[in-house]
Amino acid sequence: MNRKKNVLSIIGKLAIIVLLFIEIYPIIWLLLSSLKGPNEFATNSMLALPKGFYFKNYLDAWNIGKMNIFFKNSVISVFSALIVIICFSVPAAFAIEKMKWKLSKVALMLFLSGIMIPVQVVLIPLFLIYKQVGLLNSLWSLIITYSAFGLPLSIYLLTGYFKSIPNELMEAALIDGCSIYTMFYHIIVPLIKNALVIIITVEFLFNWNDLIFSMTFISNLKLKTVQTGLMYFTGEKGQKEWGPIFASTVIGMVPTLLLYFGLNKVIIKGMTAGSVKG
Amino acid sequence: MDKLLKNKKTIAIFMLPATILYICVVLIPIIWSGVYSFYDGIPGLNFEFVGLQNYLKLANDKIFITSVIVNLKYVVVVVTGQVILGLLAALLFNFSIKKYKNLARTIVFFPNILPTVAVAALFVKIFEISPQYGLVNSVLHSLNLDSLIQPWLGQPATAFAVLCGSDIWKAIGFYALIFYAALMDVPEDTIEAARIDGARGIRLLWNIILPQIKPILIIGLIFSLNGCLKVFDSPVALTNGGPGTATSMVSMYMFSTSFNYGQYGYGSSIAIFVLIECLLITMVVNYISSRNKLD
Numbered sequence: 001m002n003r004k005k006n007v008l009s010i011i012g013k014l015a016i017i018v019l020l021f022i023e024i025y026p027i028i029w030l031l032l033s034s035l036k037g038p039n040e041f042a043t044n045s046m047l048a049l050p051k052g053f054y055f056k057n058y059l060d061a062w063n064i065g066k067m068n069i070f071f072k073n074s075v076i077s078v079f080s081a082l083i084v085i086i087c088f089s090v091p092a093a094f095a096i097e098k099m100k101w102k103l104s105k106v107a108l109m110l111f112l113s114g115i116m117i118p119v120q121v122v123l124i125p126l127f128l129i130y131k132q133v134g135l136l137n138s139l140w141s142l143i144i145t146y147s148a149f150g151l152p153l154s155i156y157l158l159t160g161y162f163k164s165i166p167n168e169l170m171e172a173a174l175i176d177g178c179s180i181y182t183m184f185y186h187i188i189v190p191l192i193k194n195a196l197v198i199i200i201t202v203e204f205l206f207n208w209n210d211l212i213f214s215m216t217f218i219s220n221l222k223l224k225t226v227q228t229g230l231m232y233f234t235g236e237k238g239q240k241e242w243g244p245i246f247a248s249t250v251i252g253m254v255p256t257l258l259l260y261f262g263l264n265k266v267i268i269k270g271m272t273a274g275s276v277k278g
Numbered sequence: 279m280d281k282l283l284k285n286k287k288t289i290a291i292f293m294l295p296a297t298i299l300y301i302c303v304v305l306i307p308i309i310w311s312g313v314y315s316f317y318d319g320i321p322g323l324n325f326e327f328v329g330l331q332n333y334l335k336l337a338n339d340k341i342f343i344t345s346v347i348v349n350l351k352y353v354v355v356v357v358t359g360q361v362i363l364g365l366l367a368a369l370l371f372n373f374s375i376k377k378y379k380n381l382a383r384t385i386v387f388f389p390n391i392l393p394t395v396a397v398a399a400l401f402v403k404i405f406e407i408s409p410q411y412g413l414v415n416s417v418l419h420s421l422n423l424d425s426l427i428q429p430w431l432g433q434p435a436t437a438f439a440v441l442c443g444s445d446i447w448k449a450i451g452f453y454a455l456i457f458y459a460a461l462m463d464v465p466e467d468t469i470e471a472a473r474i475d476g477a478r479g480i481r482l483l484w485n486i487i488l489p490q491i492k493p494i495l496i497i498g499l500i501f502s503l504n505g506c507l508k509v510f511d512s513p514v515a516l517t518n519g520g521p522g523t524a525t526s527m528v529s530m531y532m533f534s535t536s537f538n539y540g541q542y543g544y545g546s547s548i549a550i551f552v553l554i555e556c557l558l559i560t561m562v563v564n565y566i567s568s569r570n571k572l573d
Contacts, residue, residue, distance in 0.1 A: 009374055012370050012373065012374025012375070013374055013375060015370055015374075016367075016370050016371065016374060016375060016382060019367055019370075019386065019450075020382060020385045020386060022447070023385060023386050023388065023389055023447065023450070023451065024385055024388065026389075026400055026401075026404060026413075026447075027388070027389070027392075027400075029404070029413055030400050033403075041410055042409075042410055045416060045420060046411065046412065046413045046416035046417070047413075047416065047417065047420070084299075087295070088295045088296040088299060089296055091291070091292035091293070091295070091296070092292060092293050092295070092296035092297065094292060095288075095289050095292035095293045096293075098283065099283045099284070099285075099288070099289050099292070100280065100283045100284045101284065101286070101289050107293065107297070110300075110305075111296075111300065114300065114304055114305075116504060116556075116560075117304065117308065117553075118504070118507075118508040118549075118552050118553055118556055119508075120508060120510070120529050120532055120549045120552050120553075121307075121308050121311045121549045121550070121552070121553045122303075122304060122307035122308055122311065123532075123533075123536070123549065124311060124314060124536050124542050124545055124546050124549060125306075125307035125308075125310035125311055125314065125546075126303065126307050127536075127537070128321055128542065129307070144299075144303060145303060147299060147303075148299050148300055148302075148303035148304050149303075149304065151296050151299065151300050151304075152300075155296070174282055180282050180283075180285065180288050181288075205391050208393065209391075209392075209393035209394060209395075211393075211394060211395055211510070211511045211514070211515065212510050212511065212533075215514075215533075216533070216537065226393070227393055227394075227395040227396075228395075230393075230395050230396065230399060231395055231399075231514075231515055234399045234402070240409070242403065242410075245399065245403070246403070249396045249399045249400055250396075252393055252395065252396040252399075253392055253393060253396045256391050256392060256393065259391075260388060260391055264384050264387070267387075267391060268383065268384075268387055268455060272452070272455055272456050272459065
């Protein structure tokens with residue numbers, strides 16, 4: 001009986017190792033390959049380690065491959081959207097959860113229903129609206145879109161958080177004569193710091209990785225984001241220059257990589273919170 | 279304090295920005311999409327009401343039907359892969375390793391946060407054949423399995439397989455994680471009691487453990503189904519629908535109809551089709567799972 005258990009246990013552990021290897025090796029290969037010089041691909045095996053740190057790939061990707069422009073555009077649109085999402089959703093979630101009015105439950109349902117909406121459904125109308133008001137081919141179209149679509153999940157997470165803040169805390173402040181705005185800003189906001197970290201992280205990931213919105217609203221090369229720019233770059237130079245292609249792919253991933261290494265617990269909690277309650 | 283919490287002006291100030299943004303950018307466009315689907319042409323130029331004509335056109339549109347079939351094949355393969363393999367991984371994590379659980383979780387979830395375009399660019403190079411062998415062909419070559427070397431992304435069947443494979447690869451971690459969290463919540467006592475009663479292995483799994491995590495399994499299933507029905511990023515970035523129509527999905531057809539051919543009304547009807555597909559599948563899964571509860 002014990003023997004059988006041991007064998008199964010070893011098979012299980014092996015299976016896990018194989019799984020983890022499959023999940024991580026492509027990324028390792030990517031990172032290593034991005035440091036290879038132009039000749040190393042043709043002459044050496046794909047599995048070989050790079051001869052040195054051929055950083056020129058990154059310089060080429062950044063300058064010639066225009067990743068500097070794409071990176072800048074992504075940073076501007078995503079960070080602006082993050083600011084809007086936080087500034088809009090925190091008060092709204094507070095009003096829905098803590099303040100007393102008849103339509104609060106309706107409002108909550110309205111926002112929650114947005115979590116699972118296929119974005120394809122709004123793509124055409126938004127495109128036409130933005131075209132009409134002249135926002136096509138401007139980063140504003142992305143900022144507005146990312147912000148609006150970030151509200152449902154943010155409000156969902158925040159209302160959960162607000163539920164756990166005891167009303168006594170608010171009472172104490174209000175009895176002392178605070179206006180509700182002061183109380184909100186000085187007492188409530190500091191308490192939800194953890195929720196804010198989750199929201200910022202998750203929304204950053206979603207929007208940094210966005211393809212469909214940036215593909216639809218932006219065609220001007222100078223305004224492309226990292227993802228659409230990467231597609232353009234690999235399309236143009238795909239066959240020939242492997243080193244810079246790998247480097248630009250890595251550049252496209254760098255913020256998410258850094259974020260993950262720094263905050264993986266937060267990310268995991270946030271990404272799975274949307275589908276699992278509690 | 280109650281009076282302060284009921285203050286209409288405060289409520290309005292707190293609610294309005296988010297509500298207005300959301301209604302204008304999310305809710306109203308959804309309704310417009312529905313309305314547009316009954317029209318034909320370009321708004322402002324020759325937009326005319328055509329009733330159900332777009333939907334009738336869809337039913338006879340060979341390209342559309344092909345994309346629906348390809349999309350459904352994709353859904354079957356990828357949902358099965360993501361959910362079943364995710365579940366297997368979660369079970370392995372829960373029962374086979376005592377230490378390093380966090381490390382394993384961190385590694386397996388990692389591909390999930392990567393940008394789809396970057397993953398696609400990576401996989402294109404992994405399966406490349408010219409001007410030089412990518413990772414896979416290179417490994418085959420060094421193992422002297424030259425007969426297996428092929429243009430993976432240039433052939434319909436293998437391109438489809440690579441697409442499915444990369445999307446399963448990317449998402450396994452997510453499902454492994456949520457199922458693992460659910461498994462952790464299954465009380466030790468329940469499992470112990472079942473073991474004492476003689477339940478082992480498969481029976482333990484099927485009759486005791488799986489029912490306990492059923493709600494999460496259903497949520498995971500719905501998530502995966504929805505994601506696969508709407509898939510856009512990965513086929514576009516990997517093969518742009520090719521070769522031929524091997525990886526053409528419904529969302530991509532909607533995109534090209536609307537933005538490459540300017541048929542906004544027709545494109546809207548495809549978008550509504552996707553929306554209804556997702557709603558229906560979600561309702562069906564919910565219905566089936568709640569029916570079983572009564573047994």
